[in-house]
Amino acid sequence: MRKPACAALAVMMSLCFSPFSQAGQAWESYKARFLMPDGRIVDTGNGNVSHTEGQGFAMLMAVASDDKAAFDKLWQWTDTTLKNKENGLFYWRYNPVEPDPITDKNDATDGDTMIAWALLKADARWHDPRYSAASDAITKALISHTVIRYAGQRVMLPGANGFNLNSEVILNPSYFIFPAWQAFADRTHLQVWRELIKDGQTLLGKMGSGTANLPTDWVSLAAGGKLTPAKAWPPRMSYDAIRIPLYLHWYNPQSPQLTPWRSWFGQFSREKTPAWVNVTTNEYAPYMMEGGLLAVRDLTMGQAMSEPEITAKDDYYSASLKMLVWVSGR
Template sequence: MITLPSRPILPALIMVVAMVSAAFGGFENTIRPEDWAAYRDRFVLPDGRVIDDANHGISHSESQGYGLLLAFSAGDRGTFERIFGFTRIQLLIRDDGLAAWKWDPAANPHIVDVNNASDGDILIAYALGLAGETWREPRYAQAARTLAAAVGANLFAEANGRTVLLPGVQGFTPPDQPKGTIVVNPSYWIFEAFPVLAELAPEYDWDAVASSGTEIVAAARFGPAALPADWVAITPKGLEPAEGFPAVFGYNAIRIPLYLIRAGIRDAFLTRFGPRNAQDVPAVVELTTGKVASRLNDAGYRMIDALVACSRGTPVPDDLLHFTPTNYYPSTLHLLGLSYLASRKGKCG
């Protein structure tokens, strides 16, 4: 059990938000055309569907959101348009304006779970906001505003005096959870998106959400490895790995440092992540024991560790600077890392 500090660590966060704002719009044309073409040919279908090939070729709001962000970062308007078209007519059908999260080509109807996933919503709104602004396309800007407002209206919740981001509209608050408990996913806080969303839907307090996110990432140190869990329960007593989910630092949480770095957040807690020595690779960690459940050797995962190490002064290894698509998820993380490096002209400081 970890107790949140009685007062949010506000001063640090005001600085954080200021730094994030400086990074706004910095990712345009940061993916090399050949890297993007390799990704697009592998994972984007002609109808604009971005496939998660490790999960039976399904798609979800997250894959569509990543696809939009990468297409924007590669400056590929044609593909962005395709992905947006699919996202809009297939997923953005909920009455509340959010995206249905899960789409299965083998099912009919294709939407197999109409619940939303807030990281997908945020990625889509963020990418649309960037594209609408940069490319002066009002259709994107309008869709971004609608979606950002839907996130603000439906997914902000009060927990222990903070404004937190619910992972989805359904399932993460009482009565689906025990009384007084809210389950969150720290890796759904895509910090770089909040300043953009704040411009799109200024009526909601995005700073407060960004603040609770960094606070949770800092406070959620579970087990001997002192790492956050993929799913964290916020209870009146504090934070703990959420019941009903594996207590692991897993495929969700592994991208937290990537999001922190891309958002320009380099608080001390970033040092908790990343390699412990030169041979170390990222891993899924069982939090109760602190033991490694499985090592993640894919370049996309190693890229995250490399960026953390880079922020401490170790250059990114050459082999990670070249992109070869593997599976959807690590490939996406890899391109997001490369995009970040390009936006910083290869420097990590």
Template sequence: MSGSVKRRSLLAFSALVLSATPRLSGHAELALEPTMDGPAEWADFKRIYMTDAGRVVDTGNKDQSHSEGQGWAMLLATAFDDEATFDRVYNWTRMTMRRPYDTLSAWSWKPNRQRPVEDMNNATDGDLCMAWALYRAAKRWKRPELLEDARAIARDLHRLCVREVDGRAVLLPAAYGFEHSGYVVVNPSYYVFPAFPAMAALMPEGRWMELHQHGIALLREARFGRWGLPADWVRVAMGERPKPAWGWPPRFSYDAVRVPLYLAWAGLGDEPAAQAALSFWHSSPVAMPAWTEFGTNGVSPYPADHGMRAIAQLVGQPRARAEELPQVRQAPHYYAAALTLLSRMAAFERPPMA
């Protein structure tokens, strides 16, 4: 196939996919043309947490990099109309973290190691955010080759990380290690609800919209402790109600904090899981707690970080504008800064209140 014919074919495919994005009641209608407010916040994030090559540095975790952070940076680059940074982040990720046998990425890259990638397992949320970012980038910058990459990731994710348990479509946290005899373990914070319509457009034959619907149902059912919160890790078994998974502390903490973020981003901030998080965060008259353990209903002896506070404000103030949320430079480390900037992005994109 000649180059011009191939490009025309890709453009036709691009137009077809981008026109077929499913519409969901209560879902954010992503306005990709406007550039997100607060470019100084993005500049601060890049200056503090990103190398010139496009590696996002987890300053709170021995300066590692994760597919999660790379995917988030790609999303943020599309929101700020920063094509050059998008390309740097994506190219670095492909060169250093891409698995050799599919289009997914290894979940962790460690500096100062002979083999920076020691574990080739993926992290589903990182790949999901990358595919979503590629979809958005293809639309914003009219680059159909990025849509092909997004479609390939969607297909590999679906093949390796989507399963059915007791009639429920579930999203595995990774390609291996979470399927057991009679049950699976899921991480509710890996359900990136605002991304599912794009995934369904990329792969209409897949179960992406079922994952959206069944994920919401799972969150309504899998609520624990005094405040009825989602757990960081959940066991989903045949014929049983979901319960906190064995092998992890039974907590609402640094993983599950992303559940209300993604719900609010998708226009679903009234869902019980998001409102329960808000009740928990407001439960202490002294300092907003970082986590709670379900068995004792005890709370962390230290307060929530900057990123959690940004999410609490996002959920608790549905009319809040992005610029009213906390600032990146006030965050103590990468994770808090990323959650802060993603909360601003969610505030910018979620549906307006009636």
């Protein structure tokens, strides 16, 4: 009787822990490709710069992989190198080859949000209140410097400076990280986070443009409430906006806001889905989705997620999307 019980227990244990070991393989590959010894993540598709987005992504991955050593290295470099002591947020971009690696002193709220969210998760996993205290300081700074009420909506600007133009504000809907906002709401019980979730979903429901009926990477919200593609960027659903369905699904796999994405993706076979669409001209990218873009498509379409394989073909962003899709399901 003892042997079958032990065997059954072994099978159960393998089922319980296999996702962690699988994620560990992908995470080890990711670290080997993109994590520098000093704790910074390099964007191999963008001249090996680093930015808060990548630091936050990797911090989330490290928590999910139970890799405290990597997490602490990532957080220490981020906090030491990118922290803006004047406002409590983080300089968004670091270029190691420039005399001043931080020429732009602005933040990017998706990076700030990801870092704060990862810190909350780190405390939950490793029971170190210093992590959540640091998270609280960041979320407080986000509210103080980037969250406003505009055109009757509560919005988080893409950065503390340069996006409120009085007659309009510029939004990046891929910065609406609903599962993180929910985590902040649960922790702080502040109404502002629930308002951001509610109003963010309302705005997303009105952002669809063109035949594709999808949001563009950057969106203008006019004082009167009108939403249009922001003029300073190509009117495309592209490499920023692809994160919108990822975060929607992460927050609520049954979100009605996923419907336009499923309709768009469903027009094409998996391998023939264009990488972007110009919502003004209805022009498609001359190349198809692959790598991390396809991973987001698969998640949105409800296809089973298997262990991500980080290949030599994946640049930083493609690999990051693959990993985030995997983490979102866990």
